[in-house]
Amino acid sequence: MSQQIVLITGATSGIGEATARLLASYNFKLILCGRRKNRLQKLADELSATTQVHTLSFDVRNRSEVETQIASLPEAWRIIDVLINNAGNAHGLDSIQNGNVEDWDAMIDINVKGLLYVTKAVLPVMVQRNKGHIVNIGSIAGKEVYANGNVYCASKFAVDAITKGMRLDLNAHGIKVTGIHPGMVETEFSIVRFKGDAERAKTVYKGLQPLHGKDIADLILFAITRPAHVMVADMVVLPTAQASATVVKRL
Ligand code: NDP
Ligand code: 8X3
Numbered sequence: 001m002s003q004q005i006v007l008i009t010g011a012t013s014g015i016g017e018a019t020a021r022l023l024a025s026y027n028f029k030l031i032l033c034g035r036r037k038n039r040l041q042k043l044a045d046e047l048s049a050t051t052q053v054h055t056l057s058f059d060v061r062n063r064s065e066v067e068t069q070i071a072s073l074p075e076a077w078r079i080i081d082v083l084i085n086n087a088g089n090a091h092g093l094d095s096i097q098n099g100n101v102e103d104w105d106a107m108i109d110i111n112v113k114g115l116l117y118v119t120k121a122v123l124p125v126m127v128q129r130n131k132g133h134i135v136n137i138g139s140i141a142g143k144e145v146y147a148n149g150n151v152y153c154a155s156k157f158a159v160d161a162i163t164k165g166m167r168l169d170l171n172a173h174g175i176k177v178t179g180i181h182p183g184m185v186e187t188e189f190s191i192v193r194f195k196g197d198a199e200r201a202k203t204v205y206k207g208l209q210p211l212h213g214k215d216i217a218d219l220i221l222f223a224i225t226r227p228a229h230v231m232v233a234d235m236v237v238l239p240t241a242q243a244s245a246t247v248v249k250r251l
Helices: 014-025 037-047 063-071 101-129 150-169 189-193 198-204 213-224
Strands: 005-008 029-034 053-057 082-085 133-137 176-182 234-237
Touching: 005 014, 014 029, 014 037, 014 213, 029 037, 037 053, 053 063, 063 101, 082 101, 101 133, 101 150, 133 150, 133 213, 150 176, 176 213, 189 198, 213 234
Parallel strands: 005 029, 005 082, 029 053, 082 133, 133 176, 176 234
Antiparallel strands: none
């Protein structure tokens, strides 16, 4: 049982929502973030039966909104023990020559700059306390490039590099930094990638048993509950049916 405060970005669906549910059951105090206020409130109402929950609704792309929202935290919620940088998505799956510039902007702005903005807003208290833990959700797409993944892969390679850089820079402050890099997880990810085309999204997971949000939540829980002297640095997790970004066994 824990009374640590954990801030989760992208808590309104998929990996973030599953993590919120699992951590609530372990009594972590949760700051849940996302843009969809109704979903955030519904989840907060449900999890409030188990633990203390605070919600912040902001778009991670909007730096001043990020700063204002984090600064608005009541006194009792200011000491964040664990930051889970999870908010992100792929937008489109096109060759570089056919890529949509708005999709590119979205992926760089959300997956890379958004992660940085949230981290910048949360870090000062961790640095001051010489204590804290940042968990960045990367991807197998941040370890290997695949055809038509170009800018999404670049954004996740950036997350991997930023994670490694954070670990070096925050070493003197005793702050743990963990990168978790999943393969195929069936969430709203592919629905977002294919702009609401649920049928096309389903084909991504056809003929295999993908991971689920809870599988990643289990790893996050493991990483953040190690003893003080143990830091999980980097984890890659794939469905058993997936051997690499591109090699997948389907029935
Ligand atoms: P979902 O689409 O289910 O969840 C994405 C979450 O990110 C939502 O809660 C969404 O909330 C939030 N989000 C998206 N854009 C923004 C924004 N601009 N500002 C604030 N929040 C935002 O996908 P997943 O759960 O699968 O994705 C979570 C993370 O896992 C992402 O970083 C993704 O890249 C990564 N990942 C996913 C894999 C997969 O196969 N599913 C594999 C590897 C990594 P809202 O829309 O309410 O703002
Ligand atoms: C999501 C996994 O393989 O669709 O990051 O890029 S993949």
